[in-house]
Amino acid sequence: MDVLYFAWVRERIGVPKERVQTSAATVQELVAELRGREERYALAFADLDALRVAVDQELSEFDASLAGVREVAFFPPMTGG
Amino acid sequence: MDVLYFAWVRERIGVPKERVQTSAATVQELVAELRGREERYALAFADLDALRVAVDQELSEFDASLAGVREVAFFPPMTGG
Amino acid sequence: MSGKRSAPEIRVQPAPFDPGAVLSEFTAKAALAGAGALVSFTGLVRDIPGAETLDHMEIEHYPGMTESALTSIAEEAMTRWAVSPVLILHRFGTMRPEEPIMMVATASAHRQDAFLAADFLMDYLKSRAPFWKKEVTTGGTAWVAAKDSDEHALKRWSED
Amino acid sequence: MSGKRSAPEIRVQPAPFDPGAVLSEFTAKAALAGAGALVSFTGLVRDIPGAETLDHMEIEHYPGMTESALTSIAEEAMTRWAVSPVLILHRFGTMRPEEPIMMVATASAHRQDAFLAADFLMDYLKSRAPFWKKEVTTGGTAWVAAKDSDEHALKRWSED
Numbered sequence: 001m002d003v004l005y006f007a008w009v010r011e012r013i014g015v016p017k018e019r020v021q022t023s024a025a026t027v028q029e030l031v032a033e034l035r036g037r038e039e040r041y042a043l044a045f046a047d048l049d050a051l052r053v054a055v056d057q058e059l060s061e062f063d064a065s066l067a068g069v070r071e072v073a074f075f076p077p078m079t080g081g
Numbered sequence: 082m083d084v085l086y087f088a089w090v091r092e093r094i095g096v097p098k099e100r101v102q103t104s105a106a107t108v109q110e111l112v113a114e115l116r117g118r119e120e121r122y123a124l125a126f127a128d129l130d131a132l133r134v135a136v137d138q139e140l141s142e143f144d145a146s147l148a149g150v151r152e153v154a155f156f157p158p159m160t161g162g
Numbered sequence: 163m164s165g166k167r168s169a170p171e172i173r174v175q176p177a178p179f180d181p182g183a184v185l186s187e188f189t190a191k192a193a194l195a196g197a198g199a200l201v202s203f204t205g206l207v208r209d210i211p212g213a214e215t216l217d218h219m220e221i222e223h224y225p226g227m228t229e230s231a232l233t234s235i236a237e238e239a240m241t242r243w244a245v246s247p248v249l250i251l252h253r254f255g256t257m258r259p260e261e262p263i264m265m266v267a268t269a270s271a272h273r274q275d276a277f278l279a280a281d282f283l284m285d286y287l288k289s290r291a292p293f294w295k296k297e298v299t300t301g302g303t304a305w306v307a308a309k310d311s312d313e314h315a316l317k318r319w320s321e322d
Numbered sequence: 323m324s325g326k327r328s329a330p331e332i333r334v335q336p337a338p339f340d341p342g343a344v345l346s347e348f349t350a351k352a353a354l355a356g357a358g359a360l361v362s363f364t365g366l367v368r369d370i371p372g373a374e375t376l377d378h379m380e381i382e383h384y385p386g387m388t389e390s391a392l393t394s395i396a397e398e399a400m401t402r403w404a405v406s407p408v409l410i411l412h413r414f415g416t417m418r419p420e421e422p423i424m425m426v427a428t429a430s431a432h433r434q435d436a437f438l439a440a441d442f443l444m445d446y447l448k449s450r451a452p453f454w455k456k457e458v459t460t461g462g463t464a465w466v467a468a469k470d471s472d473e474h475a476l477k478r479w480s481e482d
Contacts, residue, residue, distance in 0.1 A: 004384070006382055006384060006452065006454055007382055007454035007456070007465055008465050010382075054384070054387055054452070057384070057386055057387035057390060057391075058387075059391075059450065073384060073387070073452075075384070075452065075454065076454065076465065076468070077449065077468030077473070078448070078449055078450065078451060078452055078453055078454065078468065079448070079453065079454055079455045079465075079466045079467070079468050080381075080383075080412060080424070080447055080448060080451045080452075080453030080454075080455070081273075081365055081412075081423075081424060081444055081447045081448040081451075081453075085224070087222055087224060087292065087294060088222055088294035088296070088305055089305050091222075135224070135227055135292070138224070138226055138227035138230060138231075139227075140231075140290065154224060154227070154292075156224070156292065156294065157294065157305065157308070158289065158308035158313070159288070159289055159290065159291060159292055159293055159294065159308065160288070160293065160294055160295045160305075160306045160307070160308050161221075161223075161252060161264070161287055161288060161291045161292075161293030161294075161295070162205055162252075162263075162264060162284055162287045162288040162291075162293075162433075180346060181345050181346065181349050181360070182342040182343055182344075182345040182346025182347075182349065183342055183346070184342070185341050185342040185345045185362070185364075186340060186341065186342025186343070187342075189341050189342065189364060189366070189422070192366065193366050193420035194420075196368060196369060197366065197368070198365060198366050198367070198368035199363070199364075199365060199366075200341070200362075200363065200364040200365075200366070201361065201362070201363050201440070202345070202360075202361070202362045202364075203359070203360065203361050203433065203436070203437070204345075204349060204359075204360040204361075204362075205358060205359060205360075205433075206349070206352065206353050206357065206358050206359075206360070207358070208356060208357070208358035208431065209356060211431075260353035260354075262349070271368065271371075273363065273365075273444055274475075276363070277363070277437065277440070277441050277444075280361070280437070281437050284433055284437075315434075
């Protein structure tokens, strides 16, 4: 699955997008896997309250299922307008 | 004093403006005087609820004083915008 | 807002106008004043719902009082909300379907102030500025009746 | 409104735009649709209040999701109020102080529908469309923090 990062999440992790092989069943499980990878991931995912997630380009909750999902994106709260 | 009429009040009375010699102390008294003049005035002032008044170009009530007033205008409720 | 507060811009004219041109000019003025949020309202002549076809509309006004009433309404909005600049433009005379009748614009540092002030201006302008609309249709000529809903809308702004 | 209901017009672009030109075009479309009441909101890049001077702003977005999120927000507004046409334009990339960032416009037969729909679009766009602002000032570079007040503003529209 493709995992995308935006704004300061992208800056902390250092890439805008990467391909991730995972058997995580939910976003929460994916976050736990990523956190375990490297310090930069642990830092980016330190406070989930400061993060939002989109699953296949729809805003979702962290307990959302990843079954059949092609793209997950992590980013801070939006500040458009 | 100058008395002005707008919209259908003007059409019923037949003039946009006239000079009126009056000793009326209030708008209400002026209306009573005008009503007594001719049928067209009686018709125009038949229903005061359907009329608004401005005294020296400020929206006013019918019991407003005419002391020192130079211009009174009668018209239906406004429909701008 | 950088604190500059300009006098409201009031225009009362028979000539047609381009809402886009008015907004361009207003935007330049608002940017200079340090505003980040601009709201505009534009009213167009609409066809009358129903069977009759509107040929044109005529708007009568009360020269002298019109300008002072619009200025008072704009100044009241500028007192209630942190908006500057503020613009009110209203035509009188003859206008055809689809032509712009009037426009208001407000600018602020905060979007809610800009929205509320524009909404307030419209409500007051509808019922407190001396304009009267007459519709000339295929079926005849009629003065537009004031709507109870417009008078009622003013209650939203009472400061009790 | 003559009943014609068009798809919302969504534009996501890096290029600067003239809010007046956008409103002119929108007004022509709204007039054709029989609307009499148009509301627009325009957001400009403001200087940051305080000591630092803003050099420029950078807006990042999520291509693909941005367009679909804006379309959903516009369609929700068109479901809640009798508005058509509806336009949302939002820039991304680099923009300087005083430049327009974004714009929404709504048209209706009724002024309250046009106001409410534009206000709703802005509240949802602020917190639900995937844009992120970064400010580059004389003092450094910082991502703009989301405001609690923006998240809170959404509660106004809950339909309970």
